[in-house]
Amino acid sequence: MDEHIRIGDVAPRVQYLADGLQASFTYPFPIFEAADLEVRLDGLVLASGYTVLGAGTSEGGSVAFDAPPARGRRVTLRRSLTVARTSDFQANGILRARTLNDELDYQVAALQEVKEELGSALRLDPSEVGGAPALPLREARANRLLGFDSTGAVTVFDRGEGTMTVPFPGGIPRTVEDKLAERLSARDFGATGDGATDDGPALQAAMNAAAASGKFLEIGEGTFRTTMPLLLPGAAAGLAMRGTILYSGPPGQAALTLGDGGSANNQRKAYTGLGVVRAIQSDWIDEADIGIRIRNIDASRVEIRRAERFTIGVQLVGDARGCEDSDIHYGRIIDNRIGLDLRTLTASGWMNALRHHGGHFACSSATNPAIGRFGVRLSAAPGAYRLHNAHLFLGPAFELQRQGTPGTVDAIPFLLEVDGRGLTARGVRMEACSPFVARHTAAFNDAVYEVAFVGTYGFTGCAVDYAGATRAGGTVLPLHQAAAALGTPRLVAEASNIRARAFRWDATATGFEGLAVLSGNPAGPPATLNGFCFPGLSSITLNADTVTLPTSRAIAFVVDCSSCKEFFLAAEGTALRPMAMQFDAAEAVLDGAAPLLWSNMNAVWQGAPSCWWEGNADLDSLVGGLALNRLQRVTLAPGAAFAVIGVRGGHAGSVLKSLRLYAPATEAPMVLAGAGRAWGTRELAASLAYDPPSLAAGATATQAVTLPHVQAGDFVQAGFGGQASAFIEWTAAVTTGGAAGTVTARATNRHPTLAIDLAAGTLSVRAVKPRA
Structure with missing residues (x-):
């Protein structure tokens, strides 16, 4: 017959004291399924972070934690079966020994749990006769002590303590203990805050108690040194700190974690006055070396006074849930390689709609001077959700101490490694930073950086660096220099009525004043600006008020872009595809090794013979029902000296009405047409x-x-x-x-x-x- 579990006389509970190194703990009693085992750390039941091995065997098995429990923590492994019958013996049916054995095994195991629990309960001595004494009713025992009278019967007594009443109408008497128990204090659990005593075990015990009771925890004045990482589970109501946690524990850990991972919710929390300092400056190598980690906050308010000397100062994490709709206030975020990291860990996590207030993100000049540093990073773990949306930063200050002039080590306020839409930074201060307010390495859209002040030792730049990005989705408003003049973009070239600019170039070709006409399949092919820009071509249909532009034709402005690298293209019509070509200072065409970027769509290289970059969608195509593609800025490659920027037909019946080209207000690029050029003049x-x-x-x-x-x-x-x-x-x-x-x-x-x-x-x- 088949082998089945044998239930021996083994207590269904075992307990260990963790040493900070051991990650695997055995249980000597059998369980039927992994879910039958209850795992606790210091009395808190864990829902994740471990793997159960050996389910279904008579000898028991082991529990392997993802990370070793911290030294001094109590590990409890306990069998906890669901008391329910899952089988039924049919009348006149076959009674199989295996089924009967399984039922009896399950019953014996459940009875062992009952015996184990009874062993921890108060009970009458077997020599006493009579039923179990009944407790007084709730109303009779409220705010009183349970005891025994002269006959040994259960009764209640006054607590013998004074009561207090708030001096307002409707106030009721309460004991001092009840009043004090409204909020827990770390000092209630033995924390000293003297900066020398290891307060880690006391702090963790206080945090566990706050989570178990759902109450607010207070860490008062002082410096609370800990040699172990600390976790305040999300079941706690919140945390208020007036002192500072001094972390001197092992590297590669988050010194203070607020909230649980996995699917646990961390809503409506108040975390105030948070301050964590690393005892020894991190070498910035291990990104797991984190000061404050906050998981899955929603509709919460967070105040961080200081986070210093870590690789990552503050990290907000979204895993099975995410972070959203919360306000975070920052103080001194000092000497961290990444001051603030907004990071998703899984495909189910998110990082949206957060409001970030203030913050002094700074580094000392002598702190790891050969390593680049960033104020704020938007990031995602491999395979995690990459769309970070709607972040608002109000008045952040960055003093990151770039090394060298203009700077050989990165010191950049914002690093965007993810996709998404909508980052707005207002009133940014840049001191001793690189000449970039941000670096984008992916496809982030709609990022606006309002730079109020730049003081970078003689350099006043605050551009966006697109290092491997696929979208030019950032806009800088440099308010620190002539803000009034910078408020409006400059119109570079305009064809308000394309049809009115048409002229007959020859018997078959049509040209347009001030513009070049391009072919999608030029003969040759050409290699220079003069070869690609035709004064007129055939196959363009002139209507009463508009122009029909086929897919093989483009109409564009030609500009000198040796100084200005960003232009905004506006076109009116239907099914028009944005296009641009680039040429070097000798007017030789640049190939696909010199990419350009559109701000609101991906750029596609068409290759020879056309040799132009175009957007991956028509300007009037809808995104979620909105005409977002009409809003296109093009950012040219650094090596471009001349550019052709315009539109081609998206299909055979594309219609063009008008075309305009803009540049930043500080620029006045030259438009090339006529004056020795063949195109654009009648x-x-x-x-x-x-x-x-x-x-x-x-x-x-x-x-x-x-x-x-x-x-x-x-x-x-x-x-x-x-x-x-x-x-x-x-x-x-x-x-x-x-x-x-x-x-x-x-x-x-x-x-x-x-x-x-x-x-x-x-x-x-x-x-x-x-x-x-």
Whole structure:
């Protein structure tokens, strides 16, 4: 027959005293399932953080903790079965020995638990007869002591203590003990706060009691040294500190953890006056070396006075739940590599809608000078939820002590390693920082940094560094210099009516004043700015008020971006795809190794022959029902000296109405069109030195002038700069039947009788392309 559990005469409970090193503890009694084992630390039942081994065996098994329990903590392993019958023997059915044995084993195990619990209970001696004494009713025993009268019967007595009443109407008498028990104090459990005694066990006992009773814990004045990490479970009502915890325990631990991990809720908490200092400065290598860790807070208020000398000063964590809708106030966050870390640990955690007030995030110049440091980090563990949304920072101050000028070691206020939307930092102060207010390494959108003051030893920069980012989602408002002038972006180029700017370039091609026309499949392919920018192309349809732009055509502004690297593109129409090209100082096209970024969508490299970057969606496509894609800023690569920025058709019927390009208010980039460039101008001109022959009365003379790109049907004129005569009439015509790109200038003597001979001068011709 099958083997079954044998229930021996073994007590179903075992207890150990942890030494801080041992992580595995045995239990000598059998359990049927892992859930049958109750695991306690100092009386608190644990729901996670361990693994039960050996369920279903007669000899028992072991419990393996994820991390060894701290030294001095009491580990209790106890069998706790659910008392319920799960099987039924059918009438006239087969009675299987295995089923019967399992039932009897379960009953014996349950009875062993009853025996174990009775052994800890008060009971009458077996020699006494009679039933168990009944307790007095609740009303009779309230605020009284339980005892025995002269006959040995259970009764109640007065506590013999004074009562107190609040001096207000409706107040009721209460004992002093009841009044004092409203809030727990760490000193009630033996904590001294003298800075020398190890107060760790006393502090942890106080925290356990606060959690077990659901009460508020108070840690008073003084310095409370601890050699063990501390945990205040989320079942406690909150924590108020007036003193400071001095952590001298093992590295790689959170000195103070508030709230439970897993799915435990940490709502409506008040944590005030928190202060934790590491006894020895961290070397900033281990990110598990944390001052204050707060788990899964929701609708809470947190006040942190100080967190100093750790790798991470303060860390908010979201795991099976998350952090949201809370206010956190910061004081001195000093000498930490990362002052504040907002981190998700699992795919089910989140980090949203938090309001961060104040904070002095600073480092001493001598603290780990070769290691980069950051004020605030938004991060996620591998595989964790990466969308951090809606964080508000009010008045944070950063004094991070960059090393060298302009700085060889990172000292950056904000580090965004995750995706998400909506980070607003108001009134940021930057002292001795890198020339970046933030670094983005992912696809974060809608981050606004209002920098109120910059004092970085001669450097006043406060840009955003996009190190490997896929979105240019940050905007800096530098209020520390000419705030009034910086409030409005500058209009660089405008085509308020694209259709009105169209002109006939030649018999088949259409051009646009002030803009270049580009092909998605240029022949060659070209390699330079002049090769990619056409003055006109075919396949563009002109409507009564709009332009139909196919997917193979783009219309764009050409700008000098040697100084300005950020532009905002605004387009009106339907199904338009943003595009941009980049060129170096020699006007050679830059390839995909020089990426650019759109602020609100991903950039896609099209490669040769088009060689442009475009957004991954049309400007009028909706995101969650909203036209967010219309809001596009483009951030160019550092090596770009010239750029082409515009739109192409998203499909064959795309319609373009207007196009505008903006830059920051401090910039005034040059727009390239005409003036020696072939694109963007209706007017062509050429000149040459010319000595007209002597013209008899009524006679004419002609001179051919080369004018590239002139076409039949262009409006042409001729003029002569030199000796003037009222009787010499200058006209021009496009040469037909001869050399292409030639204008014939004609001089006619309109005097009725006299011959005229003009002195040498300059003959100029001009052609204007007709409006289309």
